[in-house]
Amino acid sequence: MWGGGSKKPQSGPAQEMVQVGTNPIANPKTTTLDKDTNTDRSESSFWRSRSPQSNVSTPHRDGAYRPPADSQTKVVGASYSYTDMLNFENTPSRPRTPTHSKHKSTPSGGSHSPTTAAASYNAFMSQTDDDWGLDLNDTSIPKETTVTGGLGSIASMAGVTSIEGRPLGAKGSKGAGGGYEYPLAKKRTKGLKAQFEGLVRDPGNSLHMIYHPPINTDVHSSAEIEAMNARISRINRFKTVLQSSTVDLTKLRSLAWGGIPDELRPMAWQLLLGYLPANSDRRVTTLERKRKEYLDSAKQAFSRGEAGMDQTIWHQISIDIPRTNPHIPLYGHKTTQRCLEKILYVWAIRHPASGYVQGINDLVTPFWQVFLSAYIEGDVETFDPGSLPPEVLDVVSADCFWCLTKLLDGIQDNYIHSQPGIQRQVSQLRDLVRRIDSGLAKHLNDVQVQFIQFSFRWMNCMLMREFSVKNVIRMWDTYMSEGNSGFSEFHLYVCAAFLVKWSAELKKMDFQEVMMFLQSLPTKEWGEKDIGLLLSEAFMWQSLYRNSSAHLRDDGTTVHNEELNL
Amino acid sequence: MSSRKKVLLKNKNSDYKLKVIILGDSGVGKTSLMNQYVNKKFSASYKATIGADFLTKEVLVDDRLVTMQIWDTAGQERFQSLGVAFYRGADCCVLVYDVNNQKSFETLDSWRDEFLIQASPRDADSFPFVVIGNKIDVDDGKRQVPQKRAMAFCQSKGSLPYFETSAKEAINVEQAFEVIARHALAQEEAEEYSGDFGASTIVDIGADADRDGCAC
Numbered sequence: 001m002w003g004g005g006s007k008k009p010q011s012g013p014a015q016e017m018v019q020v021g022t023n024p025i026a027n028p029k030t031t032t033l034d035k036d037t038n039t040d041r042s043e044s045s046f047w048r049s050r051s052p053q054s055n056v057s058t059p060h061r062d063g064a065y066r067p068p069a070d071s072q073t074k075v076v077g078a079s080y081s082y083t084d085m086l087n088f089e090n091t092p093s094r095p096r097t098p099t100h101s102k103h104k105s106t107p108s109g110g111s112h113s114p115t116t117a118a119a120s121y122n123a124f125m126s127q128t129d130d131d132w133g134l135d136l137n138d139t140s141i142p143k144e145t146t147v148t149g150g151l152g153s154i155a156s157m158a159g160v161t162s163i164e165g166r167p168l169g170a171k172g173s174k175g176a177g178g179g180y181e182y183p184l185a186k187k188r189t190k191g192l193k194a195q196f197e198g199l200v201r202d203p204g205n206s207l208h209m210i211y212h213p214p215i216n217t218d219v220h221s222s223a224e225i226e227a228m229n230a231r232i233s234r235i236n237r238f239k240t241v242l243q244s245s246t247v248d249l250t251k252l253r254s255l256a257w258g259g260i261p262d263e264l265r266p267m268a269w270q271l272l273l274g275y276l277p278a279n280s281d282r283r284v285t286t287l288e289r290k291r292k293e294y295l296d297s298a299k300q301a302f303s304r305g306e307a308g309m310d311q312t313i314w315h316q317i318s319i320d321i322p323r324t325n326p327h328i329p330l331y332g333h334k335t336t337q338r339c340l341e342k343i344l345y346v347w348a349i350r351h352p353a354s355g356y357v358q359g360i361n362d363l364v365t366p367f368w369q370v371f372l373s374a375y376i377e378g379d380v381e382t383f384d385p386g387s388l389p390p391e392v393l394d395v396v397s398a399d400c401f402w403c404l405t406k407l408l409d410g411i412q413d414n415y416i417h418s419q420p421g422i423q424r425q426v427s428q429l430r431d432l433v434r435r436i437d438s439g440l441a442k443h444l445n446d447v448q449v450q451f452i453q454f455s456f457r458w459m460n461c462m463l464m465r466e467f468s469v470k471n472v473i474r475m476w477d478t479y480m481s482e483g484n485s486g487f488s489e490f491h492l493y494v495c496a497a498f499l500v501k502w503s504a505e506l507k508k509m510d511f512q513e514v515m516m517f518l519q520s521l522p523t524k525e526w527g528e529k530d531i532g533l534l535l536s537e538a539f540m541w542q543s544l545y546r547n548s549s550a551h552l553r554d555d556g557t558t559v560h561n562e563e564l565n566l
Numbered sequence: 567m568s569s570r571k572k573v574l575l576k577n578k579n580s581d582y583k584l585k586v587i588i589l590g591d592s593g594v595g596k597t598s599l600m601n602q603y604v605n606k607k608f609s610a611s612y613k614a615t616i617g618a619d620f621l622t623k624e625v626l627v628d629d630r631l632v633t634m635q636i637w638d639t640a641g642q643e644r645f646q647s648l649g650v651a652f653y654r655g656a657d658c659c660v661l662v663y664d665v666n667n668q669k670s671f672e673t674l675d676s677w678r679d680e681f682l683i684q685a686s687p688r689d690a691d692s693f694p695f696v697v698i699g700n701k702i703d704v705d706d707g708k709r710q711v712p713q714k715r716a717m718a719f720c721q722s723k724g725s726l727p728y729f730e731t732s733a734k735e736a737i738n739v740e741q742a743f744e745v746i747a748r749h750a751l752a753q754e755e756a757e758e759y760s761g762d763f764g765a766s767t768i769v770d771i772g773a774d775a776d777r778d779g780c781a782c
Contacts, residue, residue: 316592316642319592319593319614320592320614322611323611323612323613323614324613325613326610326611326612326613327611355644357642357644358592358614358616358640358642358644358645359614359616361614362613415644417644417647418647419644419645419647419648450651452617452648452651453617453618453620453651453652456616456617456648456651457616457617460616460617461616465613465616512622512633512635515620516620516621516622519619519620
């Protein structure tokens with residue numbers, strides 16, 4: 001789609017046009033049309049079903065813009081709810097992962113049938129591979145879009161001009177190792193990437209902004225060169241998938257399971273969560289619309305000042321924001337705090353069944369950090385976003401809001417009254433540990449440690465209190481690759497793998513020691529390798545025990561009394 | 567339930583293990599109080615407590631070595647359904663409010679009721695509560711709850727001990743917890759002498775004694 005100029009829309013359903021390469025703001029009419037047609041299939045669109053206070057009107061214009069065939073019952077595109085994806089849930093979509101050597105004897109850990117994957121993939125794509133606004137068979141999809149893997153794709157940027165009228169690639173120079181340097185000139189704000197305006201419009205631009213330090217055999221050791229080459233080839237594999245005019249989400253999942261390169265993570269997460277349309281032609285308009293919706297909601301929510309706000313929710317958020325990741329400088333900056341409290345408040349009032357619950361403030365931070373990192377150079381954790389242009393902050397906030405919404409939509413019952421989702425997960429964890437490490441389960445029982453006493457927080461905060469944000473971000477690559485069940489189900493196996501890791505230590509401890517130990521686990525030094533191993537172990541337990549017991553099967557939101565008796 | 571805990575809470579190292587629960591609205595300083603008492607530290611940047619945190623401290627009460635097992639709970643109302651998992655077997659309950667926050671004072675009564683319902687102590691009327699008004703270091707102009715009013719409340723609930731503290735400046739924290747320890751110990755002993763003959767608890771005692779290998 002790069003430099004493709006404007007596409008002539010087809011007649012009929014293709015009224016929503018996407019003008020690539022021109023400033024989309026010049027087409028307000030297009031956006032309006034899109035919004036209208038989009039609302040047609042809103043029945044199970046979580047944006048709407050979960051958003052009673054949404055300020056988007058939803059006139060039902062039946063038949064106006066239906067995708068053909070079986071779309072009457074299916075939700076098209078990123079507006080799928082997680083329930084729509086249930087068929088996909090059992091589809092193996094992650095790569096075979098190395099299992100810990102000590103588990104090598106375990107059968108069937110990590111093997112998949114490619115046949116079922118392909119079959120379910122088609123079924124899945126037919127439901128999900130699009131944005132909110134259009135169907136998959138839309139003939140306006142540009143067929144000429146090239147799928148160029150590799151770093152040579154700079155050529156495809158030749159026609160793309162930055163706002164300043166300077167070709168983005170103009171200053172790029174080929175590095176010795178095939179990498180190129182992107183233009184660093186004309187920085188507006190310290191740390192802000194020069195090409196931020198292109199990124200604001202379409203995260204796909206990030207694909208052309210990856211910096212590879214030139215490889216120099218005089219400076220770098222052979223091991224370093226090997227690592228650099230491995231990184232480049234990994235990035236290229238991602239680029240091949242991400243550059244496609246219609247991103248193959250199954251392929252993306254299988255690549256992303258093992259971790260996403262930092263530069264590509266913002267775009268990959270947004271695709272995996274179904275926020276960014278897989279179809280590249282829909283991205284600009286979809287993002288514009290969703291971002292506007294968020295900003296309008298926020299404006300409305302804060303329009304009457306504090307007096308017009310839900311005092312209980314606002315009080316809780318405003319005392320929690322200063323306590324969110326206080327050890328990371330990024331979160332001490334006022335700009336971060338104002339943006340995060342706005343995101344949380346808007347989410348809370350749009351989800352009255354749960355409202356704001358402590359712990360959700362933790363869950364927004366990986367998004368904040370990852371999406372912000374797309375626009376800046378250097379370490380995001382020490383960055384002061386105060387100097388960023390408001391448009392960047394708006395866009396990052398809106399993207400955080402929608403992705404947080406997507407994530408929470410999959411674990412809604414964790415935060416509603418009495419938190420049945422968490423109660424169920426804790427009970428499942430106990431059952432699972434009984435099976436995979438009966439000695440540990442017996443010991444915990446003997447010293448009268450209840451699972452809820454230590455694992456409630458694991459569920460409520462997605463282990464974010466146990467790991468650094470960086471490690472959590474890596475974990476989320478995998479969670480998101482697990483499809484809709486990543487945060488609700490795969491997480492359970494991660495918790496189990498995490499607990500049994502300390503089995504030997506725990507078995508020597510009494511009640512007090514167990515509680516103290518589990519509350520400050522020695523994970524400070526954990527890095528990507530440790531997380532990778534933990535995820536692999538979790539994957540193995542999931543392969544072995546998923547669907548193997550009625551206990552561990554998700555039975556909806558019903559929580560039986562005996563399960564509550566933890 | 568209380569008998570179950572009793573067997574558990576007695577161990578070889580110290581004469582008694584006393585279970586203390588800290589309750590109160592979000593942000594009144596429960597975590598800070600506990601950390602000031604146990605670790606003699608104050609930090610302005612604790613994360614919000616989720617579920618409950620656990621800390622212990624060994625203290626001498628009239629020559630008896632006791633271990634305080636302190637549960638610092640989350641203040642947000644949504645977590646109240648968790649109470650039963652943490653409150654059971656408590657020997658003392660500490661109710662904390664922020665003297666600069668009227669609402670946190672007004673909710674003390676419901677925290678107390680909630681505790682009594684979920685912990686279901688044998689004798690609700692005599693169960694020891696201690697009330698703490700925290701953050702007295704904040705300047706006087708901001709104070710919303712006069713001392714008189716807080717004391718009247720404590721009086722009306724059965725002469726509950728009352729302390730005004732600053733976890734930040736370590737004012738009165740040690741004194742408050744000393745009283746908490748005494749009350750918890752008294753409660754523990756009272757339970758021991760009065761409660762062991764309840765028919766419903768005999769099975770529990772037997773089972774737990776076996777597990778712990780500790781004769782009661």
